[in-house]
Amino acid sequence: MTYQTKKVQADMAGQLDPTDKNWWRGAVIYQIYPRSYQDSNGDGIGDLTGIAQRLPHIASLGVDAVWISPFFTSPMKDFGYDVSDYCDVDPMFGSLADFDQVIETAHGLGLRVMIDLVLSHTSDQHPWFAQSRASRDNAKADWYVWADPKPDGTPPNNWLSIFGGSAWQWDGRREQYYLHNFLTSQPDLNFHNTDVQDALLDAVTFWLQRGVDGFRLDTINFYFADKALRDNPALAPEDRNNSIAPSVNPYNHQVHLYSKNQPENLEFLKRFRAVIDPFGAAAVGEVGDAQRGLEIMAEYTSGGDKVQMCYPFELLQPARLTAASAVDIFAKLNEAAPDAWPCWAYSNHDVTRHITRWDLSPAAARVYTTLLVCMRGSVCIYQGEELGLPEADVPFEDLQDPYGIEFWPEYKGRDGCRTPMVWEPSNQNGGFSSAKPWLPVSNEHLQRSVVSQEQDPGAILHHYRRALAFRRMHPPLITGTSSEVRRKGDVLWFSRAQDGKEIFCAFNLSDTPSALEMPAGDWHQTGAELGSATPSADGKLHLGPWQPCLAERDV
Template sequence: MQQKDPDWWRGAVIYQVYPRSFYDSNGDGIGDLPGVTAKLDYIASLNVDAIWLSPFFTSPMKDFGYDVADYRGVDPIFGNIDDLDALITKAHDLGLKIMIDQVLSHSSDQHAWFVESRSGRDNPKADWYVWAEAKPDGSVPNNWLSVFGGPAWTWDTRRKQYYLHNFLSSQPDINFHNPDVVAQVLSDIRFWLDRGVDGFRLDAINFCFHDPELRNNPPSEAVAEASIGVRKENPYGYQQHIYDKTRPENLAFLKQLRSLLDEYPGTTTVGEIGDDNSLQTMADYTSNGDKLHMAYSFDLLTEQHSAAFIRHTVETIENKLQDGWPCWAVGNHDVARVASRWATRSPEQIKLYMVLLLSLRGSVCIYQGEELGLGEAELNYRDLVDPYGIRFWPEYKGRDGCRTPMVWHPEEQNAGFSSGTPWLPVYSEHYNMAVDIQEQQDESVLHAYRTFMAWRREQPALLEGDITFHNSPDNTLLFSRKTDGQQLLIGINLGDQPAAFDLPATAQRIDNAPASLGGDWQGNRLELPAFGAAIGQL
């Protein structure tokens, strides 16, 4: 039976499915919605609460679905609307919620709205996108840059104006200053709510509004927190992005969006925040219960993962959030897989990061394949399809390495993903980490994920408790999670050497804790091996 709790999302584990790479049901080399439906029993067996589906909308696929050409259509490569309805129905039967990716700040240049908008300056959609005159010398209107490289402006010969695109030139920015646009966007969201969708992951949600005066962004030598595109090879990180995104008008729109979702009890939103001051923006966007339900930033999606950095990140968001609710992720379809980015792909490290992630206060997103410990795939330049990687190769290899197909059966063609030629090659080193192999190994990463998430569901303090950090040795974390009925103490050793913790006198081992947790408990002293974790009670 499906959960009835309208606040089910608090403390939930959300499993991200990238449909193109999950399972191909018809042999064309591209994963599809029937393929996701065929694997729903597997997803349910992980003991997650919801599925986040990356875009399946009608799209020319210049950015693989994040360039939407029809906000109410299913692209034929993924199936049709009946396939989506069947997926939602079966997921609900299994007790799983369905969240879909909404890309609101921009569309495809092939969307009917943009086709009409660019046709002239006096049509009904003329003001639905961000248009601007050239400077007297014909140059771009201001210094705004695209995340994917180069100016954020492209000249259109039909209107003889520039249009704004924060991403690819084929992804024009929608003009949210136009109330007709906002009304249409909310109508499209209502369309999916009426079909039974339980929530939305909101892509680049802080990009919806721009400064109507088109003021230049000031330079920045560094950013305070995690942003996007902040790489030495990409000049996007050389600006303070105060005029091209995260504008104050966005808060009023988020309130309208929340009012709509409040009409559908039990639905939720999680916003992606890529910003120079992402933690403050997360707080602003989730405060007072009238905007987003949850938000996550890129802070734990970077290479930084020291104990000091993680503690600073979590404590900072806790201090800023107040009544807001975070959603944590260490991987997704946009960043190198955490098993390569943070670890040496050792199962011990991967299990440790799992325990850490699932023990923080907030909800959690897990990217497909993390439960197998998959590392980043190394691809040849000729295999790349990601425009971001093609643009900045070889200094930045793009996002294809985290998007290669799931591995199901090591003895089958393409590891059981597809009987055809996959859209990205199946990485050879992933075959021996396939689901079918790990299902049969009691010590596998898959088994550890499945067991820990089942145990976590029964721990109120991990689902909704407060979090408090305590002093601990270098390269370690010690924090407690507390509700009225339960107090837990979590020890994490991120170092490659054993570590010892002095614990409160009331701390004691939990006998029914999963095997991925251990440690040597001697009174109020805990000793953890390298990359070890333990959870006790207070």
């Protein structure tokens, strides 16, 4: 019995091996947006106790870990991504004791816990910033990125904020500008100061000692800014559609050459890795860059001494993933980062849900799910994705997201993917809360609740369970090598291999029947429960619309 087979059997039995430092490789990670998962105290906002109550649902899917978006003390201008205390829980979400209960419950169910660390910036209400802005010569004066104005009083350079407008905000106390790549209330920390690095690594250690198994690192490529504060160059108009920001945002007009992606970040990531390694913890970094995402992922995951994995934005783009675009993505990945370990996601808390973004039919949604669990890398699934939830339509008067409020109506923001999880259809709150939720529950979502789908054998919820079970029972899909990704028309195909087993994976990503010549070999159909087509005796493969073929052989 191979190591990987033993690992799969142990995981399926709900047992965590504390000595397994490679647990992240091929793991399936379920993202929880805590404001919207389960409200346990009737205030309309999800909390940690609610998460603990709902962890059995997550375990029933067959995932390996949960990633919990920020629950730290915060004024909530950006809903937790503006931290005012890295080592405490915001009362809105509960207490440290409640978090300990989440850890204990998750581990008891065989789930590891990853938390979302926002290290690039803090809230302007963090005590560090309160001290830093007080004067130019106090002990934390250099903890944030401060700069004098140009002689005419304008900002020191042309850098732009992702949330619109200049990335610089004037502060009258110091008569200087401070950098904010996001909201003006989210000042950027100065990573060139090693005291800042030390303080952040102390926070990392705090949570490791509390039992967390890993971290999702928000905006990992934004940690350092160019020391000389050089202007960013313009981005060619024809490249502006390929961006991490909506098209109405002037952020798309620049190549962000100096405001992020700085080479000094590599040394900090080595320091970070040295802190987490003794705990057997793992990290996945969010690479927020549309032009160099794969290249940066290669840099940040290289050498075994930085982060274990990153997730780029290639599968989070507005355009639907096609066979042609998939071949292009994987070719670029193999060229830029052949040894990098990606973490793939179709949806998260920052983008329109992929069911809506790609306009997927139920059949298409199923084949994309099957494709996701077969690709080389780890996987992130966003809450409600297992229900096939579309983007919710949130009226302007109910909007909470400052991003959407700023650019409405051309861009409606992120609230549509952040509405409450729907557990049962008996009332307008979907079983999420006994009170009015912080965001309205979509009527369309109520029809797709967990309870409703549990009772429907044909529901996509069960397809997710079958797909994840299929992955877990076929070790080549978890940690195996991958052949070159190829296509014939709209059919995408590749194979995964490990320990004498090879899995052939083909996917018709269209609503038109297609045919494919099977590679030579003694293939046997598998994955019938996922709608897999059966190769004919002469090696011909006929795929119906949105149909996969999964076959295996000994090698």
